[in-house]
Amino acid sequence: MSALRRVAIGCAVVSLAPFAAACTGGAGASDGAPSISVGEQSFSSALVATRWWSNRMNKMGSVLDPKHPEAGAAGLSVSPTDYCGMLRQTVAAGRSILPGVTANDPALLTSTRAFLAELEAVAPDSVAGSWQVLGRAVITFVESGGDSTAVKTVDAAAVRKAASMVAADAKHSCGVDLS
Secondary structure, eight states: OOHHHHHHHHHHHSOSSSSOOEEEEOOOOTTSSOOEEETTEEEOSSEEEEOSOOOSSSOTTOBOOTTOGGGGGTTOOOOHHHHHHHHHHHHHHOSOSSTTOOTTOHHHHHHHHHHHHHHHHHSOHHHHHHHHHHHHHHHHHHHTTSOGGGGGGSOHHHHHHHHHHHHHHIIIIIOOOOO
8 A cells, every 4th residue: 555545545545554643532511422521621522532653842641732732842843853753652542542433433533634734844954855745735625524525626746756755764864554
């Protein structure tokens, strides 16, 4: 299976590593929708997106703000250590991170946006542009609820090239196999 296909399917459908999201559930809202409180934040979704990765600014397991999922990238800068660590943690997380989540679950979009924003922020210059290309394609796919026709607006050749560059760099620089 190509690296591009793994990236798109992994982020959008959460059926494959290396790109998946972590969520926890809670119960208790009076309107029938489950809710969970973390610190002063209260979420009304049955699934609350949390980080399965960490970097120098954000810890594994921390709750993601669904209104500002990219906020965790603020203050991050290029860091091969964080970059490789995030890739390793993602691969190690495997396929069972979000049992029961579908492509149209808001927690999936939140975690996808957060992960890609933070990964793009710490990615080495040699692959930062490739991650931006992949990130746009994956977010388009996830926003569409997994509708593959939605990605027709994406340059497939550019995405394939970006996926190939990312996979080669991950293997060479981090010892992580994304294929």
